[in-house]
Amino acid sequence: MRRCAPGEMADSAAIPPPSVRLTLSPSRYAPSGEIITTGYRPTREERLLTAARNEMLTRVGPGTPMGELLRRHWQPIAGASELDGNPIKTVRLMGEDLVLYRDRGGRYGLIDRHCPHRRADMAYGWVEDTGIRCSYHGWLVDQAGHCLEQPYEDTTSPKPSKSGCETKAYPVKECAGLLFAYLGPLPAPELPVWEPFTWRNGFREIVLADVPCNWFQCQENSIDPVHFEWMHDNWGARIRGADANVAPKHLKLKFEAFDHGFVYKRVREGQSEEDRYWTVGRVALWPNGFYLGSHFEWRVPVDDENTLSVAWFFMRVPKGREPYVQERVPTWVSPLKDETGRFITSHVINQDIVAWAGQGRIADRTKEHLRSSDIGITMMRGRFFEELDAMAAGKEPGGIIRSANEAQCIALPNMARELNTDGLTLADFDKDPILRQRLKEFRHHYGQPPEVRRAFVEAMGISG
Numbered sequence: 051m052r053r054c055a056p057g058e059m060a061d062s063a064a065i066p067p068p069s070v071r072l073t074l075s076p077s078r079y080a081p082s083g084e085i086i087t088t089g090y091r092p093t094r095e096e097r098l099l100t101a102a103r104n105e106m107l108t109r110v111g112p113g114t115p116m117g118e119l120l121r122r123h124w125q126p127i128a129g130a131s132e133l134d135g136n137p138i139k140t141v142r143l144m145g146e147d148l149v150l151y152r153d154r155g156g157r158y159g160l161i162d163r164h165c166p167h168r169r170a171d172m173a174y175g176w177v178e179d180t181g182i183r184c185s186y187h188g189w190l191v192d193q194a195g196h197c198l199e200q201p202y203e204d205t206t207s208p209k210p211s212k213s214g215c216e217t218k219a220y221p222v223k224e225c226a227g228l229l230f231a232y233l234g235p236l237p238a239p240e241l242p243v244w245e246p247f248t249w250r251n252g253f254r255e256i257v258l259a260d261v262p263c264n265w266f267q268c269q270e271n272s273i274d275p276v277h278f279e280w281m282h283d284n285w286g287a288r289i290r291g292a293d294a295n296v297a298p299k300h301l302k303l304k305f306e307a308f309d310h311g312f313v314y315k316r317v318r319e320g321q322s323e324e325d326r327y328w329t330v331g332r333v334a335l336w337p338n339g340f341y342l343g344s345h346f347e348w349r350v351p352v353d354d355e356n357t358l359s360v361a362w363f364f365m366r367v368p369k370g371r372e373p374y375v376q377e378r379v380p381t382w383v384s385p386l387k388d389e390t391g392r393f394i395t396s397h398v399i400n401q402d403i404v405a406w407a408g409q410g411r412i413a414d415r416t417k418e419h420l421r422s423s424d425i426g427i428t429m430m431r432g433r434f435f436e437e438l439d440a441m442a443a444g445k446e447p448g449g450i451i452r453s454a455n456e457a458q459c460i461a462l463p464n465m466a467r468e469l470n471t472d473g474l475t476l477a478d479f480d481k482d483p484i485l486r487q488r489l490k491e492f493r494h495h496y497g498q499p500p501e502v503r504r505a506f507v508e509a510m511g512i513s514g
């Protein structure tokens with residue numbers, strides 16, 4: 051099992067240069083590598099998604115086309131530190147009820163929640179040196195789904211084999227504090243180790259949120275630059291008491307396809323084409339992630355109407371605080387609603403979640419009116435439809451890595467790479483309004499526990 055323990059992180063010197071190979075998909079969404087900008091005219095079919103095509107994009111249960119596509123990719127499902135207290139956690143993934151555990155030998159398992167004997171809940175069992183034991187009649191099951199012991203049978207009529215009593219089991223790998231699961235056909239592809247997972251000298255944390263809507267409306271947000279202006283800037287300012295729209299307007303958008311998703315670029319008032327928002331951009335990570343330079347977000351389907359938001363954050367310690375080795379990556383759950391039942395709107399991803407959940411449990415895309423700001427959305431949908439067609443024809447979907455060499459450190463476009471690989475002095479942090487704010491408070495998700503804040507403050511060498 052691959053473990054990217056903190057002590058094993060690669061040096062920034064060992065990381066490949068930040069050049070990123072942009073292989074443009076040979077499709078109408080990125081014809082011949084040409085950039086599609088605001089002059090793009092979606093077809094009528096793209097503008098008006100039929101109910102049937104909406105179902106194709108959104109349904110994720112076993113046997114559904116999209117469910118099968120997403121099962122071909124490793125999915126982050128938990129933080130490893132969640133199992134430090136209770137080593138067993140119930141997990142619902144793409145409509146399947148499962149139990150995640152770490153046995154006393156350090157092996158991770160993800161198995162059917164129901165015991166192969168008479169279907170008791172394995173979440174109420176216990177872990178042993180190898181595997182997990184059901185509390186009803188004591189059957190022992192390992193991470194491959196093999197039944198190792200059946201105590202009464204083993205006492206009265208022992209047989210060397212328990213074959214035929216296997217349970218459903220999926221592989222799990224740990225990387226950078228996250229646990230990834232693979233629910234697709236074997237052999238499993240390589241787990242992509244994104245470059246940020248190899249960075250050293252940083253404080254990492256994992257934040258989970260239970261989002262009450264379908265995964266795809268969350269993922270469409272990963273390729274929606276204009277919402278930053280309105281949702282986070284203008285609405286954010288209104289929440290804080292502003293009485294006018296103050297955010298710089300978006301003037302120009304650009305979307306590019308590459309192996310691992312799409313890059314979107316923007317020019318806003320006060321910016322130019324020299325700005326990194328235009329020259330580098332941000333990544334809608336294929337198939338259900340978002341990468342913003344110092345953090346990732348994934349929208350992992352729980353079932354058709356619920357999504358687990360998994361966010362992984364990295365903050366390089368200031369120069370002079372190295373070497374910093376984080377022994378344990380904390381994981382916490384962000385609450386979404388206040389005591390009145392209203393969504394919390396004070397933090398960036400909480401604001402996003404208001405939009406996602408507000409679109410309905412499964413957004414009715416037959417009632418939309420897409421315009422040029424939504425070009426990225428139509429490109430993303432189009433690529434999913436192309437890949438679903440390819441899978442129906444027996445082909446492997448895009449973005450799957452079979453080479454261990456290629457998977458071990460994958461660079462992505464990053465507007466602030468040096469910040470994370472080389473670091474800044476504390477004085478430099480103070481000169482940058484966003485970084486200065488980042489040291490003061492965690493603005494992404496509501497509800498950071500005090501002990502996580504204390505560990506962050508300690509790592510950064512700042513006052514609380």
Ligand code: FES
Nearest residue numbers: 165167168184187
């Ligand atoms: S139901 Fe689990 S051992 Fe009998």
Ligand SMILES: [Fe+2]
Nearest residue numbers: 277282398402
């Ligand atoms: Fe957002």
